[in-house]
Amino acid sequence: MFRLNPEDFLLQASRLINREKAAAVVRHITYHRLDASYDAALFTNAVRRGRLGCTAVPAAHSISDYVICDTDRERAFAEALEASEAVRLYVRLPKSFFIPTPVGRYTPDWAIALRDRAGDPVYFVAETSGRAPQPQGVEAAKLQCARAHFAAVSGGEVMCGAVRDLDELLRIVG
Secondary structure: OOOOOHHHHHHHHHHHHHHHHHHHHHHOOOOOOOOOOOOOHHHHOOOOOOOEOOOEEEOOOEOOOEEEOOOHHHHHHHHHHHHOOOEEEEEEOOOOOOEOOOOOOEOOOEEEEEEOOOOOEEEEEEEOOOOOOOOOHHHHHHHHHHHHHHHHHHOOOEEEEEOOOHHHHHHHHO
8 A cells, every 4th residue: 555655555554543542542541630620600601592492492400491402312312301200400511511532622412410210319421412322433432531531520420421312321320
């Protein structure tokens, strides 16, 4: 391949090397709890617009009266959260909330407080926007970093994962 097209060979080889370097970093990443925190203004300063019945879902169990969803999957998820007796509180996280990772910023979709079958509280950060059942490539690496992040900052109290729907989330938390 090098003889046929040296420039393309070097480009492809450097992409593979960089991807493997990032994967090695992600496998061994650790996060440490800091005293820094996000301000509650993160949720109140973000101005999002939507249309009722289309992108805006009325919300009784969220921190705002309406949840703005970007996709049909998110809207269905928000409606399921509203209908579930297990869900105590949820929020659609704003784009300004992110976790730094070696492969780019990760912005989770939802933060959810619910009760498991035993009635114990469970805190879950959910990703619902992926096209595949489980994220692949860079998105999977970002999710792996997010799991490490939330485990570190919460002492293992916050779970994180990709889910297709509320039923899958409830199966995960038990």
